[in-house]
Amino acid sequence: MADGRTGSQTILVVGGGISGLTSAVEAAEAGYDVVLVEKSPYLGGRVAQLHQYFPKLCPPSCGLEINYRRVKQNPRIRFFTMAEVTHLSGSEGNYHATIQIEPRYVNENCTACGKCAEAVGAEISNPFNFGMDKIKAAYVPHPMAFPMRYVLDPSIVATADGKAAQDACAYNAIELDMAPKKLDMNFGAVIWAAGWNPYDAVKLESYGFGQYKNVITNVMMERLAVADGPTMGKIVRPSDGKAPSMVSFFQWAGVHDLS
Ligand SMILES: Cc1cc2nc3c(=O)[nH]c(=O)nc-3n(C[C@H](O)[C@H](O)[C@H](O)COP(=O)(O)OP(=O)(O)OC[C@H]3O[C@@H](n4cnc5c(N)ncnc54)[C@H](O)[C@@H]3O)c2cc1C
Structure with a gap:
């Protein structure tokens, strides 16, 4: 066009x-x-x-x-x-x-009322919280998102969940055929201004990220500390939800990897 x-x-x-x-x-x-x-x-x-x-x-x-x-x-x-x-x-x-x-499958009529999410059963790993929790497959990316508009995960568009989300919307905001x-x-x-991505800590095998649930990255730590994050601001061990008795920080992890 x-x-x-x-x-x-x-x-x-x-x-x-x-x-x-x-x-x-x-x-x-x-x-x-x-x-x-x-x-x-x-x-x-x-x-x-x-x-x-x-x-x-x-x-x-x-x-x-x-x-x-x-x-x-x-x-x-x-x-x-x-x-x-x-x-x-x-x-x-x-x-x-x-x-x-790419299609959001939700148009400008969306009021972020959340009825679509209530109607959907499927869940996806929450990318905003680095996969530390799950969200419905009809979601607002985070509570202060701009634009404040729902997104339908492509995995549910052609399923009964997609239809249920559409039927639940009183504003004709869900467009399952959005291209x-x-x-x-x-x-x-x-x-x-494409910014940065967190370092892939899986590459640092000796630190055990990906092997041990309680080894997290600094950006995951940020999300744990936030009041609307996956633990409502509590710094707890991902393995069992209990408070850690001791925490070690590895600074500059990955700095020697220039790839
Ligand atoms: C743990 C931590 C704590 C921090 N705390 C602070 C702090 O307290 N104060 C401070 O000033 N800074 C802090 N920073 C640094 C801050 O995060 C960065 O300065 C800031 O994110 C840089 O903004 P940016 O817009 O350049 O990049 P980003 O925030 O990375 O934004 C880039 C945007 O571009 C988009 N994008 C990427 N590629 C494309 C593409 N091809 N097409 C279209 N869009 C694309 C991305 O989706 C993203 O939205 C912290 C960083 C970390 C890791």
Whole structure:
């Protein structure tokens, strides 16, 4: 689909974490049209998963919320979640991008009432909590997610659970036949803000991550500490839910792996 609104003055921002969000709002407030592309179902990136955020030591949701509001209020910003740039060509002032948007199976009518989740039996491992708990296969990615809209896991779309979610929705928000979309757009500049991924601790065999349930990573520790995390903010042993009597921290684990 060609889009007449984009042109050489439009900026493409790839990644909706704090870097992409702030780039998008600053560029838009300086007068540029911005298209923000985020591959997960929500904006905020890794910061949204953290506990208390340095330097203010408040939950990251307070800083993120201000940026969500600036995104919402600025007509110069368009954003796509569950979207990735699959092709990028051109040069300064004249880029061409293909953006692939995966189906959420839930449209803008969603009020996040949660009736679809109540109707669904299937559960999936919760990616937001690094698999430390399970969630229904119709879910909001986390309690402060923006956009605050449900997602249907593709595994239930063609099942009785998908139909049950659709029947339970009073707002016609569930679209089981939602298809992937492709957008072709032109941009004057591109900001790549794709961020970081936690180190794959399974590679550190000697520390026993993956072998012993009570060996966790720093980002899992963040999720344990958060009040709406898998343990409601209690630091407990994943093996039995009991408080640990002693904790060891391995700092810089994986730092010698430059692959
Ligand atoms: C344990 C821990 C504690 C921390 N505590 C603090 C703290 O207290 N204070 C502080 O300032 N910093 C802290 N940090 C650092 C902070 O997390 C990073 O500075 C921040 O996440 C960087 O934001 P970002 O937008 O660059 O990247 P990210 O947060 O990684 O966001 C990148 C976004 O891009 C998306 N993306 C990736 N690839 C693509 C693609 N191809 N197409 C579309 N989208 C894509 C991702 O889904 C993600 O949403 C901490 C980090 C850790 C690990």
